[in-house]
Amino acid sequence: MGPRRRPLEGIRVADLTIVVAGPTATGVLGDLGAEVIKIEHIVARGDTSTALPKAPHVDEDRPYNRGNWFHDLNRSKKAITLNFVVPEAKELFKRLVAMSDVVVQNFSPRVMENHGLTYTALREVKPDIIMASLPGFGMDGPMRNRTSFGPGIEAVTGLGDLTGFPDGPPMKPGNFVTDYTAGMMAAFAIMAALHYRKRTGKGQHLELAMRDGALQFIGEPLMDFAMNGRVQSRIGNRHPAMSPHGVYRCNGEDMWVAIAVGSDDEWERLRSALGDPEWARDERFATVTGRLHHQDQIDGHLNEWTGQRSHYSAMQTLQAAGIDAGAVLTTSEIGTDPHYNARRFMQPVYIPEAGPIRLSRQGFRLSETPGEIGAGPNFAADNHYVFRDLLGLTESEIADLEAKQAIAWRPVTQMGRL
Template identity: 35%
Template sequence: MDEKQALEDLKIADFSWYIAGPSISMWLAHHGAQVIRIESITKPDELRGIEPFKDGIAGINRSGCYANYNSNKYGMALNLNHPKGVDVAKRIIKWADIVVENFTPGTMKRKWGLGYEEIKKFKPDIIMVSSSPLGQTGPEAQQAGFGLELVSRGGFTHFVGWPDQDVVGVGYPYTDTITPPIAVIAILAALDYRQRTGKGQYIDLSQHEVAVQHLTPAILEFTVNGREGQRCGNRHPYAAPHGVYRCAGEDRWCAISVFNDSEWEALCKVMGRNDLVIDPRFSTFLSRKRNEEELDRIIENWTMNLMAEELMNRLQEAGISAGVVQNGKDLIEDPQLEHRHHFWYLKHPEMGICAYDGPPFKLSETPGRLTMPAPCLGEHTEYVCTKILGMSDEEFIELLTDGVFE
């Protein structure tokens, strides 16, 4: 493929870690941006220690989670606590258009003198993104945190579970994945501003504030109607039936949603239970809601004898919203994802060939693509120093000997 990519001339210095920060540079890297991913051998990104590990073998370079958020990047080892390490970091920033970091607010400035006000003195048009849990200002800005905590603070945990039981929780740092696209939008806006004015700027991104926007209906319900939203399991206030139903096989399920009487009639026809259409317990939406327990029992007694894929296809053909609850194997084998070339298979130095999530959108003239697996720790340090930064071999060896690249 020889198409020029949309962000091919963009250069990014990525000082971030875990998911929320690295995902930002990854989105840009998938469309041609050149990214230097900076870590320290003495304190690597802790995401490298998160399962799953390829073939079940733990290792600093074997985390599938780390790999999936760091494709298309050069990996550089750099000890920022070494005085010469900060000097090298400044050279990378001078090379870069964008700096990405997601440490506790103030860390870049306080520990290494690399805050926005400091770096713009030697790189006036730099764009710097600081993605933090609660933003850079305010009485609680210094509170460190992770996505799983922000899921609760953002209100999501309150809504996940059954109405008569304790919260279940999301089980995933949801804010880590919804925040990066917003950061990318902000970066593109800042790039447009710089193109028009020649000036860079600082982007202060609050992951908490991104999360809150995704619960607008609950906020509106409270501010307008004074009602606090509650957990409702798999049900929906304006649909019945609405749930996830057991199917044939081990741990196989299918989600079914019926929002009006015509869909209900179609479901009854597929079930071979036209008698339910005129049954006074289920003939109207309100009656179905009143008898939802019995309704779910009747439906699951039917679905448990069918394969989930067969059930989904039959219902969809009848105009009923239905979907298999897919596991990892299902996703890899999903024909729609395969057609869209969602997964890219790249050969990693230690893990071998692995699947990576690709861009979820297609640009017709400048399609994104994955060309490099996630880097091993410090894999490209010499290349970055000598080929990108222009260091001589002698200077590189001297810094290496001094422990700058640890």
């Protein structure tokens, strides 16, 4: 049997997305074999992901082709330019939509309405088109026209208030979490809609408000309020029913190991893994309620033990005894971690103007039709493919479009606004 095709080969996506959430969605589709055509504005790569860091190529020519994060988010895509201020550009877009299966956009709702490029309008040119929109707050409701970015969505959806220490301010969980979760949910919904189209012949408009998706993740605190009127907030690294449960200092700068112990059996195993020290024989620590009550003392002793070893060494010693422990890994440690590497989580990709880089796949791996991370595009790299080969324009028509600033071959301003 020859190599299998990727799952989405033959599916074309007209991709108007910018920044993080939308590009994450179309990046998933691209890795799975869809032909994703990213449509960029002519002014700049209108995409904060092309902003710094551009190193190590920041001082070279065409820095807009070298953004590391841009190529992470826009893997496996082609790129063209269109300036919707020029009427011809909108017509070209509609002609591309007529040849596409999916349109994705993550502007706030008024933008596509102002361009006259709503689902209703696009359905006119492609009756079974699947359009996915990723607004921050939703296509309707009193806050629909608010502008927002991922970190703000986290704040206004309760994720920020739930993250941090009880005696400190709200924090941010990681970096752009709601952008990635919205993008992943959009990729899910688009594929489910492709399945629905195969079954019924119908396309549709999918709406994935970032905030509605993020709300699903805090179900337990929401239920506590709905059922008991209790407002949960930040609890640091503690757990309401497990002890010890925390992050402990190791022997190295800013190096930590996480340890989670619940049942009394697990506590016994931990004692024995630590060499049955005198302090751990304390009767008060033998039961889970006792351990929860005296966690500060237990944490003090555990910090002494972890402080004498590296995070990996503490993790391996405890895991060998069946204790739930994990190093607090940095991104560079993940790059060299034996487990991540054994599973080929990071894969080499060659970017023509940025050289070889490593990018990660998503959290799933398919046994028969795995995805493959392809290079992201240079600016306007596929103008000829789309305008000449797909849409059948002549060279002089393409030159005319450029003269009208409907398309471009280089960003009109070289550096985007940071």
